[in-house]
Amino acid sequence: MKNIPVIMIIFGGSGDLAHRKLYPCLFNLYEQGLIHDNFAVIGTARRPWSHEYLREQVSDAIHETHDQVDENEVKAFASHFYYQSHDVTNVEHYVTLKKLAQELDDRYSAQGNCLFYMAMAPRFFGTIATHINDQHLTGSGFNRIVVEKPFGHDLVSAEQLNKEITASFDENDIFRIDHYLGKEMIQNIMPMRFTNPLIKNIWSGEYINNIQITLAERLGVEARGGYYDTSGALRDMVQNHIFQIITLLAMPEPKDLSSDSVHQAKQELLKSLIIPTPEEVKKNFVRGQYLGSDTTFAYKKEPNVDPDSTTETYVAGKTKFTSGPIAGVPIYFRTGKEFKEKKTRIDIVLKHINNPYGQAHSNNITIEVDPESKIYITINGKKIDEPGIRREDLTYAFSKEEMAKVPDGYERLLHDVFVNDSTNFTHWSELKRYWEFIDAVEDAWQKENEAGNPEIAQYLPYRMGPKEADNIFESPTEHWIYE
Numbered sequence: 001m002k003n004i005p006v007i008m009i010i011f012g013g014s015g016d017l018a019h020r021k022l023y024p025c026l027f028n029l030y031e032q033g034l035i036h037d038n039f040a041v042i043g044t045a046r047r048p049w050s051h052e053y054l055r056e057q058v059s060d061a062i063h064e065t066h067d068q069v070d071e072n073e074v075k076a077f078a079s080h081f082y083y084q085s086h087d088v089t090n091v092e093h094y095v096t097l098k099k100l101a102q103e104l105d106d107r108y109s110a111q112g113n114c115l116f117y118m119a120m121a122p123r124f125f126g127t128i129a130t131h132i133n134d135q136h137l138t139g140s141g142f143n144r145i146v147v148e149k150p151f152g153h154d155l156v157s158a159e160q161l162n163k164e165i166t167a168s169f170d171e172n173d174i175f176r177i178d179h180y181l182g183k184e185m186i187q188n189i190m191p192m193r194f195t196n197p198l199i200k201n202i203w204s205g206e207y208i209n210n211i212q213i214t215l216a217e218r219l220g221v222e223a224r225g226g227y228y229d230t231s232g233a234l235r236d237m238v239q240n241h242i243f244q245i246i247t248l249l250a251m252p253e254p255k256d257l258s259s260d261s262v263h264q265a266k267q268e269l270l271k272s273l274i275i276p277t278p279e280e281v282k283k284n285f286v287r288g289q290y291l292g293s294d295t296t297f298a299y300k301k302e303p304n305v306d307p308d309s310t311t312e313t314y315v316a317g318k319t320k321f322t323s324g325p326i327a328g329v330p331i332y333f334r335t336g337k338e339f340k341e342k343k344t345r346i347d348i349v350l351k352h353i354n355n356p357y358g359q360a361h362s363n364n365i366t367i368e369v370d371p372e373s374k375i376y377i378t379i380n381g382k383k384i385d386e387p388g389i390r391r392e393d394l395t396y397a398f399s400k401e402e403m404a405k406v407p408d409g410y411e412r413l414l415h416d417v418f419v420n421d422s423t424n425f426t427h428w429s430e431l432k433r434y435w436e437f438i439d440a441v442e443d444a445w446q447k448e449n450e451a452g453n454p455e456i457a458q459y460l461p462y463r464m465g466p467k468e469a470d471n472i473f474e475s476p477t478e479h480w481i482y483e
């Protein structure tokens, strides 16, 4: 499908996400002809910018992300952008916005199609959704809305936000975005699992000992201390990215690749997600905060962070399902700030098998998601000139030329929104289940805080997080594969 007619309204048009991701990715989709003659973008924010100034910003954003561009193309693309100064809390501003959207719909023959993108502080999402509804901003064609993360702060606030959004949009038209689902290696999980008998047939508790997921960040909270202190690693990373990865790893095979079938498989799995009790949280979860170094602040000394904060900058935990191909297999995860390096990786740890060579020899399947993109499987052979087992990796990787072709996750997902494919977005029933899990952990921690005995491990910056996380394994033979 090419040249999709649409008026796109970006709430937060002067923000970081719009500048670094949305404008460059929209340009790439324009170059591919997906949006071309019949589209216009209205960028909104509070600042008093002009259309011309927004177009300069769009052009700068493209130059910052592309080595070579055709200046005429950039100019032609930027000419589709319009700026509307808009305070999302002011009802009257929606009337002006609606008028501009209608004018542009006529000028660009956009057939009444509207795409709303919430690219601003999440506390405004509900207000925007409410005013889209009460000021009747939706058009006569398709109406879709993209909602950034986080979708709520807990189950109750997520339910409230969902109610506000569903007042104007059907579930099928709500695109809850998680850019991890646009990443190349995350999109490789399904084909890897389902198309190779070697892998498909061992995907069970009979052969898989445990699964480990690490989302390590090198940076601290930087300027986001104020926001981060109200969120923490569990809400910021586990509720969305880590749970999406877990779901792809544990779900049953969908009957086909349609969005409905994929979501059906995910939902079937999530019904059997085990929600931890407070005792299980105590046993299976570790929360931590980074300490300072010669050149960096400890978390509690970061600007805008409460000096008595109990917010975790690190979490490790365990989860399991009672159904699906890997029912009963422990899935360990950890994420945090100020790790030794930035890394997203998944280790599937296979069981040891009895063998005539005597010793136990581990075999793993590893998926590196960031910064490298590859999958490798350990193969055991014999050592050349002495008795014993030699371990080598068999690697699925990309050439430099192939890597250059991999689109940014945002480009893929924006493409999917335009062509109305929700496969790689979060359905409400999935999100709800993720929040039920997160709330159970948060509630248990809150009770510990209130009792005055929170166990918050302090960890040295730029290493692998707190050593307490080595104790969440079910068996003493298990350990973190990535160290």
Ligand code: NAD
Pocket (backbone or CB within 6 Å): 011, 012, 013, 014, 015, 016, 017, 018, 020, 044, 045, 046, 047, 086, 087, 088, 089, 118, 119, 120, 121, 122, 148, 149, 150, 179
């Ligand atoms: P930002 O603070 O850079 O931008 C926020 C935008 O909202 C700005 O344009 C600002 O002017 C506008 N704004 C603030 N108050 C307003 C008001 N009352 N009325 C109208 N406009 C107002 O934020 P960001 O980093 O672009 O993040 C936006 C969203 O995207 C957040 O939900 C965030 O979680 C998500 N996100 C961002 C990134 C990223 O790389 N920046 C990545 C993933 C997700």
